[in-house]
Amino acid sequence: MKYEIVKLRERPGLVPKAARWFEHTFSIPEEEYLKSMEGMLRGEKPVPQWYIAVDGGDILGGMGVIENDHHNRPDLAPNVCAVYTDGPYRGRGIAGALLKTVCEDMAAMGIDTLYLVTDHTSLYERFGWEFLCMVEGDDGPGRMYIHKK
Numbered sequence: 159m160k161y162e163i164v165k166l167r168e169r170p171g172l173v174p175k176a177a178r179w180f181e182h183t184f185s186i187p188e189e190e191y192l193k194s195m196e197g198m199l200r201g202e203k204p205v206p207q208w209y210i211a212v213d214g215g216d217i218l219g220g221m222g223v224i225e226n227d228h229h230n231r232p233d234l235a236p237n238v239c240a241v242y243t244d245g246p247y248r249g250r251g252i253a254g255a256l257l258k259t260v261c262e263d264m265a266a267m268g269i270d271t272l273y274l275v276t277d278h279t280s281l282y283e284r285f286g287w288e289f290l291c292m293v294e295g296d297d298g299p300g301r302m303y304i305h306k307k
Contacts, residue, residue: 219243
């Protein structure tokens with residue numbers, strides 16, 4: 159399987175399909191993703207940004223960068239969010255490739271520190287992230303990770 163990591167700002171034609179994929183994956187209305195992605199396409203600031211992994215016409219995984227991923231620590235920003243790889247494609251390096259691209263892309267835009275909230279306990283360490291602290295989110299407590307370029 160060959161896949162490509164796409165920075166959606168460079169392929170705006172994929173935005174509607176990506177917004178639908180994120181809606182289906184996270185049950186958050188497509189309009190919320192479109193609003194964020196439209197902000198990205200305006201290019202006024204480096205955040206938000208959105209990324210997907212594709213194989214042909216299929217989206218295999220994706221993630222975004224937003225200011226705050228629904229937690230009580232606005233000082234820990236920006237946040238990598240909506241991290242997901244579809245089940246059949248897990249274990250093939252897609253999440254790692256997406257995270258690497260996101261970190262490098264954001265660093266190229268002058269953002270060398272990123273944060274990520276998760277309930278995973280060991281996944282992100284494999285990709286150079288470090289546990290920072292616990293935060294309170296909309297769905298309860300979560301683990302805050304940090305990555306510095």
